[in-house]
Amino acid sequence: MLKVVCLWLKQGSACWRKTARNMYYRLGKRLLDLVIAIPALIILLPVLALVALLVRIKLGSPVLFCHGCAGALTVSDRDTG
Secondary structure, X not given: OHHHHHHXXXXXXXXXXXXXXXXXXXXXXXXXXXXHHHHHHHHHHHHHHHHHHHXXXXXXXXXXXXXXXXXXOOOOHHHHO
């Protein structure tokens, strides 16, 4: 409600400056998140791929595990046999 009221006020008012400052703060925070996350992902991607390959070689099982569960609309394997 306060933000809607602030939009009606003229640009030089204190409320307008507060919402503009908040917008720039959120934008700066988002940019900082991206500046840190993208290089970290690029650096860690080969390491994660190597770990996945080692798990596959050492254990012989899939790296990503998925198991099915019986829900309201599904039938489990135990019920069919």
